[in-house]
Amino acid sequence: xxxxxxxxxxxxxxxxxxxxxxxxxxxxxxxxxxxxxxxxxxxxxxxxxxxxxxxxxxxxxxxxxxxxxxxxxxxxxxxxxxxxxxxxxxxxxxxxxxxxxxxxxxxxxxxxxxxxxxxxxxxxxxxxxxxxxxxxxxxxxxxxxxxxxxxxxxxxxxxxxxxxxxxxxxxxxxxxxxxxxxxxxxxxxxxxxxxxxxxxxxxxxxxxxxxxxxxxxxxxxxxxxxxxxxxxxxxxxxxxxxxxxxxxxxxxxxxxxxxxxxxxxxxxxxxxxxxxxxxxxxxxxxxxxxxxxxxxxxxxxxxxxxxxxxxxxxxxxxxxxxxxxxxxxxxxxxxxxxxxxxxxxxxxxxxxxxxxxxxxxxxxxxxxxxxxx
Numbered sequence: 001x002x003x004x005x006x007x008x009x010x011x012x013x014x015x016x017x018x019x020x021x022x023x024x025x026x027x028x029x030x031x032x033x034x035x036x037x038x039x040x041x042x043x044x045x046x047x048x049x050x051x052x053x054x055x056x057x058x059x060x061x062x063x064x065x066x067x068x069x070x071x072x073x074x075x076x077x078x079x080x081x082x083x084x085x086x087x088x089x090x091x092x093x094x095x096x097x098x099x100x101x102x103x104x105x106x107x108x109x110x111x112x113x114x115x116x117x118x119x120x121x122x123x124x125x126x127x128x129x130x131x132x133x134x135x136x137x138x139x140x141x142x143x144x145x146x147x148x149x150x151x152x153x154x155x156x157x158x159x160x161x162x163x164x165x166x167x168x169x170x171x172x173x174x175x176x177x178x179x180x181x182x183x184x185x186x187x188x189x190x191x192x193x194x195x196x197x198x199x200x201x202x203x204x205x206x207x208x209x210x211x212x213x214x215x216x217x218x219x220x221x222x223x224x225x226x227x228x229x230x231x232x233x234x235x236x237x238x239x240x241x242x243x244x245x246x247x248x249x250x251x252x253x254x255x256x257x258x259x260x261x262x263x264x265x266x267x268x269x270x271x272x273x274x275x276x277x278x279x280x281x282x283x284x285x286x287x288x289x290x291x292x293x294x295x296x297x298x299x300x301x302x303x304x305x306x307x308x309x310x311x312x313x314x315x316x317x318x319x320x321x322x323x324x325x326x327x328x329x330x331x332x333x334x335x336x337x338x339x340x341x342x343x344x345x346x347x348x349x350x351x352x353x354x355x356x357x358x359x360x361x362x363x364x365x366x367x368x369x370x371x372x373x
Contacts, residue, residue: 052079053087060084060286063327064334067282071275071335081281085255088288089248095292097244099299125177134181138174142167225370242369250365255280258354265346266336279335283328290324 006028008014009021019028056079059066070078079087128134145166175185231238259280263273297317304310328351333343 052077056084057289060282060289064279064331067279067331067335070278070282081278081285085281085285085288088285088292089251092288092292092295093244093248096295097241099295125173128177128181131178131181131183134174134177138170141170145170221367221371224372225367229370231373238373239369242373243365246365246369246372250361251284254354254357254361255284257357258284258350261350261353265350269336279331283331286327286331287324290320290327294320 007016009016009024009026009028011026012021012024014021014023016028020026021028055077056066059069059078066078067081070081078084124137125134128137149164179185256277259273259277262276262279263271266276294317297313297320301310301313301317304313329343329347332347332350333340336343338346
């Protein structure tokens with residue numbers, strides 16, 4: 001097979017003057033025509049990219065060094081910030097999905113609908129010193145549940161049943177406390193209704209109300225979340241995997257917001273938004289790298305719990321978490337070059353605002369993951 005170079009570039013037809021086209025950059029080698037060149041191209045690309053990755057990772061471990069070098073114009077030796085962030089983000093949350101973190105999440109929304117009022121009212125009833133006080137606590141708790149029940153769409157039948165169960169439990173708890181105080185238990189309206197129903201012939205029973213279909217996007221998402229709850233109860237790992245899959249998408253929104261926050265905090269620095277975006281991307285790339293290590297340490301600590309190795313992993317995990325915060329502070333100081341007081345103040349403001357944004361995003365991601373299992 002002829003292995004000589006063609007006279008012109010096969011991509012743009014420009015006459016060749018070497019091993020690469022000086023116009024479009026395509027190699028003169030045709031990997032399709034030569035197996036040796038195909039193998040050479042694979043290993044050349046791998047080692048070239050791999051060398052840049054290792055060089056970038058070493059520089060990334062030094063707070064702010066990689067972002068400062070990139071902004072100073074030293075771009076060729078390193079992986080671009082967006083690519084670095086994407087690679088590490090995908091790897092980190094892939095690790096989070098496959099390792100055993102001991103964090104299987106159980107969602108009990110139906111129980112949560114009634115347990116919180118039940119627990120608080122039950123404690124209040126136990127502390128009540130008179131029958132009238134027990135009645136007042138009972139009526140307040142039931143009123144709250146009934147109001148919540150009225151605001152719940154009818155197609156969320158399991159949630160409605162949870163409210164009914166909570167109301168019945170509150171009435172029983174009130175009756176027990178009334179008996180303890182020397183009174184007579186009061187029959188609940190539900191009991192009377194049940195007795196009347198028992199005496200009524202089955203043929204005369206009212207027909208069940210027709211199921212109302214969701215009318216808009218919000219109601220459709222609520223219905224999907226309710227339907228997915230059964231799957232999560234059977235396999236809690238499904239929800240954890242869905243969360244790990246949804247977080248990277250949220251980060252692609254949070255990183256530009258963090259860059260905007262840096263822009264507002266350093267309005268007088270003369271730096272453009274894109275420069276702040278470089279800082280944000282490399283900072284989050286480090287956080288993804290540290291999070292990947294954190295996942296490994298947590299899994300190690302859970303697997304070898306109550307052993308010296310597990311204890312060491314737990315301590316290392318705590319130290320790594322502290323270093324992540326220190327890293328961000330040192331990175332901000334190195335990149336922007338301000339004194340410790342100004343840097344610390346801006347760091348605290350940025351951290352407080354960003355934590356607030358993350359808390360909102362976390363709630364949205366949790367709901368999105370539940371709706372899209």
